[in-house]
Amino acid sequence: MTPFQYSKPTSIDAALALTGPQARFIAGGTNLLDLMKENLDQPEHLIDITGLPLDQVSQTEAGGLLIGALVSNADLAWHPLVEQSYPLLSQAILAGASPQLRNMASTGGNLLQRTRCYYFYDASTPCNKREPGSGCPARDGLNRIHAILGASGSCVAVHPSDMCVALAALEARVHVQGKAGVRQIDFADFHRLPGDSPQRDNQLAYDELITAIELPAPQFSQHSHYLKVRDRESYAFALISVAAALELDGDNIVSARLALGGVAHKPWRNPAVEQMLQGRAASSESFAAAADMLLADAKPLAHNAFKIKLAHAAIVRAFTEAAATGVA
């Protein structure tokens, strides 16, 4: 760990005033401290934002929810409004990490988790995400846990968050404040694909702070399911995860949402698949068709072809479970 300066501002403006290319915001620190200890990130300045007034969950005029960036993952997962109206989000959060980590980790920080690619995590190996231009040993190396969708020649890493997969399916919006003012980013646009600049995980500028996540009015509180398939039952990142949500009229699908984790540099979603499901029967045939369509462009690496088969089965399973929830 490199020595750093530490500040704890009490207002957003004061926090933003301290930003710079070598400064990092820190809330729970559940990922950043690891990165610093492993010498993967060497910030010169830590801006502790836990003193900022961003820890509330409130209802919006549109009937949705505004979640402060500092609400802990645990508090969010167990929040009555989330449990009742967005069970998909609650389930996804509880599928991640461990109770200790969820107590510390913040909503905003969860969006900024960095990949668990073995090579990214070992400072002595090349990695385009860590050191642009140094190469990607994962492409031809150990890539069992890597991407099957949206990867590039320079990076095959996957985004590690569970919560973000649910937020993608729920079409959340990210509220951001920077020196230049405030803006909102659609969740689908927040994280990016690696392309030739995998060092950038998302659209956030270094002088911007996530202040809140906004959820639209609940649409899928009756029929949703988060399925996470991993190497052990807890405390492991997803090999494949599926956020599946359905709005049903009897057995017919009024609208559907589908996002995958563990497959790409960002939570993977294709609205065309969801449109295809509209009006179809909530049957395993429909769900398999959705899986086929979503995975049509999947490309395996040497060790992760199983992920395509697994993702297919997981999508059908998650939709089947979603359709069955709330049905007595």
Add this chain to the structure above:
Amino acid sequence: MNTLKPVSGQPMDRVDGPAKVTGQARYAAEYPTTDLLHGSVVSSTIARGRVRHIDCEAALRLPGVVAVLHHQNRPKLAGEDEQYEDADSADGSPFRPLYNDRVLYSGQPLALVVADNLELARHAGTLVRIEYETDAHQTDLLAGQAHPAPAELPKPRGDFQQAYDAAKIRVDATYSTPIEHHNPMEPHASTVIYHPGGNLEVHDKTQGTQNCRDYLHSVFGLPKEKLRVFAAYVGGAFGSGLRPQYQLPLAVMAALQLQRSVRVTLTRQQMFTFGYRPRTVQQLRLAADAQGKLQAIHHAATGQTSRFEDFTEHVVEWSGMLYQCDNVALDYRLVPLDVYTPLDMRAPGAALGLIGLECAMDELAVELGMDPVELRRHNFAESNGNEGKPYSSKALLDCYSQGAERFGWAARNPQPRSMREGHELIGWGMAGGVWEAMQMKASARARLDAHGQLVVSSATTDIGTGTYTVMTQIAADAMGMAPGEVTFLLGDSALPTAPLQGGSFTVSSVGSAVRQACEVLRGKLLMAARSCYPELAGHPAEDMVISEGELHAGRRRYPLGEILPRSGLEAKVVCEPDARRDGYATATHSAVFVEVRVDEELGTVRLGRVVSAIAAGRVINPKMARSQILGGVVWGVSMALHEETLIDHELGRYMNHNLAEYHIPVQADFADIDVLFVDEPDEIVNALGSKGVGEIGIVGVPAAVANAVYHATGKRMREFPLTIDRVLG
């Protein structure tokens, strides 16, 4: 009668429990001392080559950085291989830290940064720049050249090939197991306290303080009187502390060079830079007659080793001793690679070899259409075929029957895929296990003071297994005292000589010495008492107990102060295995029954339940022993389903070297584990009748899990661990 109820056989709580849960127990990296310096190890990033240049300038410029030690500025080290050997060495040239410019493996320590505090040392370590001259490396077992292991294998018996060719029923299967790392909770660490005059007080994470003392003596040419190595508490080791690990000589180098106290703690990533369980490929060929009698066994294993040492363990021997078979051939080969030397890890060899043997036995049972338990009963061996000696005891048949009964095995439908619940196929599998019941020479001292406090000591360790407690129980019973008045000391190289703590032989070796020392001391006490009080001459010895500073004989009490010299009474013994053992084979055995639940679409394998039936002689402390078996079962399941150190052969480097990506099971992966100890009287193994339980719990478990997965799915997987990709593949 004045008898105390014996505490051996009772589930006594850990005597060190309160110290551990209140934080009073200090581990190697927790000993405070004034002006302590902290070392941080800089590790190689290439697998093979030479160090061309080490640039320490940026590190040394930081205020508070005291030194950077490397091969060009280190203190003088021994020059002969023998001087680096230790009590658990492999054949060859032991690794010499910071010795020269050669890089032998990725992760090799190349420099030690010493600074005023740990954070600074770590930071400065990242500023050390090393230039390499890189050579081509090979880290893949399958790509290397094998040579016969320098192991004394049992000679072939009968004629394997002829019997195999002639047999009706045959199995020929190849299994592979991955590299696994010990990863005890406590990382390896050494605190070296530099005393005036150059005496070194060393607190080390080790399974043998005298092994470390002797190593430092020969590597640094320091007189033994100037060295004292302690390991009062060890936070798990599993074999990783059997050899002195490199943090110890590095810390001593810095202490000698700087004449200061120094602590070196390895990072979790560096816990992957020394010994480990080697990758193996094992071919099993079994043949049986139509009634299921084994006709031929061939077990051929290939394991990896380093280029500098040939690490051998008992992988294949078990196949010549667990079952009755007249035609047996065993073969064991090693492939030297650009990696560190493997190291004993819980049930070394057996945990691996029994995967091959017990999976193959399951395959044979399927070929025969025979129940797997019945096949094993049918081939039960009364004697060890490798040695031609009868077993001192072998209650394995009871393990089969009592384990099966507890599990409900009788209800098993042999047909694979015959049980299903929701999305999950359910399978029941079993396997047997075996481990040697060894005894080593050990010594112990027992000392009783006039206040009636008994202190017993031996230079063994307690790696979390319960040695403090069990030795206290043995001493209390042998002395005729309550355990509350007994203190057992260990983990100090100045105490009476003890072997390394490993191989499940501590109770047998040190326990026997403790018992003997206490018996001798009790004899001395009674003799002294009888000379003081002639009326005691006729009093039966077994009716005398020691309590609250008094000798109780019938209704009379005699103050120890009147009997003992002011300095107290002492007895020291050196205890060797009894000659009676020579005519017998001695071993522990187990039968493990496992239920798994397999979701074929998602590729997940969940544990349903486990029954482990153990035959290990007399159990001194059922609570500690059960914990040992529980830990063994958990690790066995981990070997079956989770654990694998991944190596990138292009880089020659372990890549999942952290506890997020190196998967061991978590609580959520576990269900009920039912442990039962079958009755196994043994008058031969040692006076305690106890065989030790540290290893046996893990042996056979991975095979039982894999056999259960086969029963669930009808799919035979021979590549371990059975991860999702393999289940789906």
